[in-house]
Amino acid sequence: MRLDFTIQGERDAFDTLFDYGPDKLAHVKTSLLAFCNKHLNKINLEVTDLETQFQDGVFLVLLMGLLEGYFVPLHAFHLQVTSHEEKVKNVAFAFKLMHDAGLPKPRSRVQDIANGDLKSTLRLLHLLFTKYKHI
Template identity: 40%
Template sequence: MEAAAFEFEKEEDALDIESFQGQKQKIIQPTSLKDPKLKKLQEALVYWINSTLKSEHIVVQSLEEDLYDGLVLHHLLSKLAGVQVSVEEMALTSVAQILKLGLILEQLDQRLGLQDSSGIKWNVKLIHSKDLLATLHLLVAMVRAFQPELDLPQNVTVEVVVLEVNRSGIKSDVMMEVLTDERDGGSGAQRGTERNDPVEQLLKLEPHKVNMVKQAILHFVNQNMSSMGLEVADMDKQFADGVILLLLIGQLEGFFVPLSHFNLTPVNHSEMLHNVTLALDLLDDIGLQMSHVDPQDIVSLDDTATLKVLYALFVKHKRK
């Protein structure tokens, strides 16, 4: 009886391998997952999704974990392409999610002009299995099609292991996979806008002139923060956690940001990023659109990004 069961298991294994013959699977190498350029691409795509779906009250934190069930892709398709797919809003079972994803990806592939399946680097199975590589390829293609003016990190590549099942077993190979290239740096119109950015122009001046403007902004900040008993000595570093920035915006605009809405004493990167993102959202709400400033840049002590935000507040409130 045991021998028969053993033979049956061997037969099942053979059939299972047979069913996968000719299939390839790509897995990102662990070392590439730590690449700063890949992390920056992921952050840019997360920020793009959250900005696009802000009115839908949808917040994405992880690309592969939050897109696999079709909910976010469904809303993006509707928002960006105006396409309404007749699917249930919340697909709870795996079968329902796969069916929903199939309908959504079919519409997306049409809108992306990718009727030839050989050029498509994602499918229902990959997205639903939370395959990061396939998810990134899909989102980059969507940005190129629907918002080509959006800046994405250029020339992002990852090292992948390619696994292929054949009759002799599993063959593996290592190759480089291109996620973005030169075309993903934003349109000429956007670069022209950046050339006209007053802060970009300011930073081209002599260092002493740049420093004069920074000192004027620093004086402006401290004038408005003195009533709260706060003083900024290092403009490049003290705004990285978003706390003083939120308090400054509230002070200048005459409203109180509830303490429950942000982290008054942030202890990690995630809490700092939350604070800065909230601050940029508030600026957007009051009409100061900081479209070329990524919250991550401020958290990462990018002095140009920080200066752009403070300069916008300085110009607006110095005129009053």
């Protein structure tokens, strides 16, 4: 029996997807990738790998600006990430932007995103998709 709990201590749909639904997981990944690229393509950026391209926080920060309709000043975050600490700061800044936009507190942790945890990244992107899918 696998005991993989979220911060709140209860399993969610992503736990089930990872455990039993590889075909459905692939569909969710494709949908979230399309959602991200729909917006990031506006500034000539493209996501090809959900597992690695969000862990430095840069795409998360830029995506939040695009979704909320504002420009994030480049001095407000580390555009060229050179350390794990900068990754964590960028992801934390993206979480702050999400909070400021009225999104519920993510189940994912900043550290998990910065470490490249795919399940945490998908949870976070799904949170964004749920609020902004009609934009």
